[in-house]
Amino acid sequence: MSKSKEELYQERLKRYTKAMKNEKPDRIPIRPFVAEFTALYAGYTCQEVTHDYEKAFLAVRKCAADFDWDAIVGNMVYVWTGLTQAINLTYYAVPGIDIPPDVGFQYREPPEEEAFMKSEEYDDLIKDPTGYLFNIWLPRVSRDIVPPKESATFRHNLALLKGGMAMMQYFDALGRQNQLLREETGTVSAISGILKAPLDILADKLRGYYGLARDLMERPDKVLAACEALMPHLLQVALSGADPEKNVPVAMWMHRTSVPFISPQHFQDIYWPTTKPILEELWNNGHQTLLYAEGNWDFHLSTFRELPAGSVVFHVDRSDIFEAHRVLGDKFCISGGIPNTLLSIGAPEEVRDYCKKVIDGVARDGGYVMDASAIVQNDARVENVKALTDFTREYGQY
Amino acid sequence: MEEMKRNPGVCIPWEEKVKELPPISGDKELARRVWEEVDFLGYLFIWHCLVSF
Numbered sequence: 066m067s068k069s070k071e072e073l074y075q076e077r078l079k080r081y082t083k084a085m086k087n088e089k090p091d092r093i094p095i096r097p098f099v100a101e102f103t104a105l106y107a108g109y110t111c112q113e114v115t116h117d118y119e120k121a122f123l124a125v126r127k128c129a130a131d132f133d134w135d136a137i138v139g140n141m142v143y144v145w146t147g148l149t150q151a152i153n154l155t156y157y158a159v160p161g162i163d164i165p166p167d168v169g170f171q172y173r174e175p176p177e178e179e180a181f182m183k184s185e186e187y188d189d190l191i192k193d194p195t196g197y198l199f200n201i202w203l204p205r206v207s208r209d210i211v212p213p214k215e216s217a218t219f220r221h222n223l224a225l226l227k228g229g230m231a232m233m234q235y236f237d238a239l240g241r242q243n244q245l246l247r248e249e250t251g252t253v254s255a256i257s258g259i260l261k262a263p264l265d266i267l268a269d270k271l272r273g274y275y276g277l278a279r280d281l282m283e284r285p286d287k288v289l290a291a292c293e294a295l296m297p298h299l300l301q302v303a304l305s306g307a308d309p310e311k312n313v314p315v316a317m318w319m320h321r322t323s324v325p326f327i328s329p330q331h332f333q334d335i336y337w338p339t340t341k342p343i344l345e346e347l348w349n350n351g352h353q354t355l356l357y358a359e360g361n362w363d364f365h366l367s368t369f370r371e372l373p374a375g376s377v378v379f380h381v382d383r384s385d386i387f388e389a390h391r392v393l394g395d396k397f398c399i400s401g402g403i404p405n406t407l408l409s410i411g412a413p414e415e416v417r418d419y420c421k422k423v424i425d426g427v428a429r430d431g432g433y434v435m436d437a438s439a440i441v442q443n444d445a446r447v448e449n450v451k452a453l454t455d456f457t458r459e460y461g462q463y
Numbered sequence: 464m465e466e467m468k469r470n471p472g473v474c475i476p477w478e479e480k481v482k483e484l485p486p487i488s489g490d491k492e493l494a495r496r497v498w499e500e501v502d503f504l505g506y507l508f509i510w511h512c513l514v515s516f
Contacts, residue, residue: 143515144516148516149516152512152516154512154516193467193469194469195469195473195474195506195509195510196467196469198509198510198512198513199474199509202513203509203512206512228508228512229504229505229508232507232508232511232516233504259514259515260514261514266513266514270513297470297471298471298510299514300471301471301472301506301510302507302510302511302514305472305507
């Protein structure tokens with residue numbers, strides 16, 4: 066008798082969570098972070114899945130059904146541009162509007178002199194981060210929202226109203242999407258909740274990378290104080306979205322704060338003291354964090370060892386997965402490490418060979434989740450993603 | 464936005480809001496809870512704009 070979807074879900078949840086606890090499940094769980102790949106596979110444009118989240122959800126569910134993965138993200142094309150357009154945010158290039166319809170959405174960082182936060186505004190941010198965001202930051206990143214001392218306009222009022230309602234609608238729909246994944250295909254929703262490191266947030270959305278790099282040299286004390294001020298808020302946001310069942314991890318998206326983007330000293334003096342306590346507090350609350358380590362974090366592997374065993378899953382992008390496993394493997398689960406370039410321009414046989422190399426080198430004792438290195442976009446070939454999936458399901462048995 | 468001490472999860476603290484209200488004759492705890500729950504939505508909006516979108 067075939068398993069019910071709920072039985073399948075429970076089986077997959079057990080497999081996925083066991084691996085993330087650095088234990089050995091029945092086989093290696095497969096959890097690819099597929100973004101615009103889902104559009105390619107389901108026959109949509111990037112514009113369709115970015116601008117119409119119901120199409121994005123359908124594409125994800127089609128992939129979940131056809132590839133039979135253990136876990137997937139409900140919508141890895143996470144920026145619904147209907148919402149960002151409602152607020153009239155300046156920093157996104159929307160497929161089909163600002164860029165060609167088959168290019169994934171882009172983040173456009175302003176030039177240093179037009180950074181969303183000015184270098185002299187650190188004290189304002191430190192004193193009242195939430196007030197700063199509403200009063201100063203939001204009017205700068207939105208073409209419609211005006212600062213407090215200017216007269217409210219029709220578009221200002223609408224941007225706040227539509228933005229707030231659109232966000233609630235989207236989050237509600239994401240909850241339904243996760244339920245549909247469970248009911249239709251027995252697929253686990255891979256992550257729950259979002260975290261970014263304080264220094265990353267400063268680089269991403271406030272000072273910009275160049276501005277932050279300058280500030281680290283010219284006013285490191287202010288940068289540290291700003292990171293400290295952001296910490297409790299970023300923890301609050303992470304906790305608010307974390308899995309109430311405490312099964313799947315919060316995802317921390319790590320962008321620009323590894324060596325050589327910043328110096329080893331700045332990492333040790335600013336990044337780590339303002340990131341580690343957040344990870345520890347999430348763990349104290351029963352939540353794992355998936356460190357989505359974009360780029361190369363080899364220089365910092367030994368630092369991550371300071372975290373409590375099992376508290377994080379270390380996802381490998383451009384880091385050396387074998388070194389990551391050597392340094393961290395006794396304490397933490399590893400995920401990813403299959404190069405996106407291989408999925409894009411390699412042959413299925415090469416994909417299988419690389420998966421074998423990773424499984425042999427990293428996954429023999431459990432504690433590994435199969436995934437590509439970075440999120441899978443529409444440059445990946447379907448036959449290569451299928452090769453990754455089929456090979457892992459066959460060779461990844463324990 | 465007025466200058467005030469804002470803890471994580473809060474845009475306008477109940478302690479500030481209650482100063483604007485007449486003496487509450489009914490359930491003070493209900494009034495506080497509902498204010499804080501809805502206020503939290505405003506907080507999530509701005510922080511998700513920063514972190515997620």
